[in-house]
Amino acid sequence: MKKIIKGFVVFIVILAFALVTMFMISTDYYLVRPGSIEPLSELIVVEGSENISDGEFYLTTVNQTRANALVWLYGYFNPYVELVEREDVLPEDMEVDDYREMMNQYMEDSKNMSKVIALKRIGYDIEVKSDGIKVMEVPETSPANGILQEGDLITKVDGEEIPIAEEMVEKVKDRQIGDTVNLLFEREGEIYEKDIKTVESPNSPGSAALEIFVKTSGWTPVFPIDIEIDSGDIGGPSAGLMFALEIKNQLTDYDLTAGKKIAGTGTINMDEEVGSVGGVRHKMVAAESEGVRYFFAPKANEWIAHYVEEFYDDFDAVIVEDLDDALDFLEELREKK
Structure with missing residues (x-):
């Protein structure tokens, strides 16, 4: 019996040592998995808005974690997460802090662009210049x-x-x-x-x-009304479409959501075109898990969006090339209501 106990103790010690060692060994991979969905009515405040929606627009995120050897092992055997090489997450030779700064700048650009687009949609003339x-x-x-x-x-x-x-x-x-x-x-x-x-x-x-x-x-647009967007520590340009929809919703005298929970992703440019983004698979999984019914996905990400929706009932991918596609779909929802 003493030999069995001693052997068990030795095994536990070796296992603990192996786990600690794997925890300390870094790899050139990131673990990518579903992140959060954020209700945009709580993140965006438009001056003078009185619109109260029965539904909600959501932005979606992915969670990216630098993988040590232990996390890599978890990711390798887990079909619901993804292991991505560092060079596919961070540009080659770019430090993490520099990458975060770039993503934060892209987020600021995305916020300003969505404000310009939404305000132009309701009749404001916004001048856009930069250095x-x-x-x-x-x-x-x-x-x-x-x-x-x-x-x-x-x-x-x-x-x-x-x-x-x-x-x-x-x-x-x-x-x-x-x-x-x-x-x-x-x-x-x-x-x-x-x-x-x-x-x-x-x-x-x-x-x-x-x-x-x-x-x-040096882009400092001047807006006729105050629009605050609290993006927290979320970076990148991929929430542009959803920002524009929420701002327009708050500036419109009817409910764009038609009482539905609608998430999505996609960059948006001054021509109101919706651009491709990464992590669509994980963003859709995060949205579906929170009871979202519809998910806006860029045309460029169409195949993965349709692939994911096939795994769920009562969850639809809505493919959009531009803002008009999204607004047309929302109008159809209102007409069916």
Whole structure:
């Protein structure tokens, strides 16, 4: 009996040591899983709004955790989460703090863009200007390496003034891989014009990219009414569509939600086009688990959206290419009510 107890104790000690060791060993992977859904009526306050909805719009998030060896093992055997290589989450050679700063800037751009779009929709004329688009980093793998430098200020893309960084990213995405993009940019007071060929985006297979990291410089839109958006520690541009819908809902004298729980994801640009995002699978799972009935997904993410909805009853993916698609669907819901 003593030998059995002693052997058991030794086993427990070895197991504990192994678990502690695995906990301390880092990997080059992130564990990606469903995050939260956030009711937008609680995050957005529009000055003078009296709209009270019976339903709710939600933004959705994913949870990304740097995987140690123990977490990696959990993710490897768990079919409901995803292991993603670091380079598919963080740009190569970019530090975590710099990446967070970039995502926070994209969130601020997304907030301002959604405000502009919603206000224009109800008749306000909003002027949108900026100093340009500032280059934050040019990875060695980028086709712009040796052409652009950190600190360059891009003022035109294919001869068109593009004031917002996210607008530039979306414009390049619309090109074919291998197409040439013409950039006009300023460096230390000098103006340069260069053509750069697009490559396939490492984070969005099938989409074109210049593989550079940029942020809007000096965009300070003036709004006629006060709109506060509390995004907390959520970063990135993927809530743009849902922000615009909630702001418009609060500025409209009827309930856009038609009394339904509606979540979604997707960037939005000044042409009101809805752009692709990552993590749609996990965002949909998070929404369905909270009883959401409808989920807006970008056209570019259509296949994964339809794939996920097949696993659930009473949960529908609504594919949208632009804001009109979303509003048309909401109008159909109101007519059926």
